[in-house]
Amino acid sequence: MRDAMPALDWDKGGGLLPAIVQDARTRQVLMLGWMTPESLAATQESGLVTFFSRSRQRLWVKGESSGHHLKLVAIEADCDADTLLVTAEPQGPTCHLGRDSCFAGATGSALAHLDRVIEGRAASMPEGSYTTRLLAGGIRRIAQKVGEEGVETALAAVVEDDTALLGEAADLAYHLLVLLRARGLGLADLDQVLRARNA
Template identity: 70%
Template sequence: MNRNFAIESLAWDKQGGLLPAIVQDADSLRVLMLGYMSREALAATLVSGRVTFFSRSKNRLWTKGERSGHVLELVAIEADCDADTLLLQARPAGPTCHLGRASCFAGAPGDGLAELDALIARRERERPPGSYTSQLFAAGTRRIAQKVGEEGVETALAAVVQGDTALLGEAADLLYHLTVLLRARGLSLAEARRVLAGRRG
């Protein structure tokens, strides 16, 4: 995160000293909410690492989640090409919307694989009883790797001798187990994606 963000380079005078700030989930890329920031709100966000807005209804600085605990931990911030709108990437600690939804925009699209990766990471940390994912982690890396091998073979066989529905099901199983394996090694699907992105061209 760039804590040296150039606050004074923004076009504060265009909209009465407030800039719209779009908040996006840093992992799933789902748009979570829109708020407004003053200079002070942006400075507070950069200092604390928690997204803070200027509440027009309360007429004061307001840190998201200050009562509910559902804060937004800042990951990255950038201004648009006109320097009059902000895009913040953050990790939410619970639902962002006051209605208990992940996003204030009910149908906002997200990245399903990133959400799966985040869920598996939580399962690794929390190990809830009765969870298949918890059982895999308890079994260890060797067993998880074995499952990836089994699912890889089943995916290949489905591609050769079964229909599209079966192939998609096996591919989903393979992606799930591969994500668990990466997490068992302390890695993430996002890191594998970055490797892929580096191979473009």
């Protein structure tokens, strides 16, 4: 990862670069931190996002006290090589206020969030969960539900208003994500196929 990065302009910020952190799955902007060459190296070596604290004048691993680490996925420099985009998998709320993001209005993909919830349900199979019942019913039952929701979505497109159509489309999307998860797949796999088609 370090070899692929261009020469960074550390001088412009006095040895610091702003690092924007984005959720690798939902694309939600999580926070802004500051990196030095040392914190960047520590991030790449440990796999945990590490910043330079300007107030404490030291390196700090995000989540070192809360346990809500940011697991590194990728780091990319912007076109001027003076800002970093860090994509990560948050291991709990990023903000000290208990929110997913330090920016209250920053939202990510609702579909990606739903996919993460379904993944969690598939892993824990909690009692009383509709997702648990679907997964326990097996692939055939889930596929049947996807077919039913597809027909209901098509009918809503022809004879219902926009609100009904969107409601049916949301039901279809949910059941499709459950079907993918039952096969060991998820939204990221679908996203990869779509990106390849648009290349």
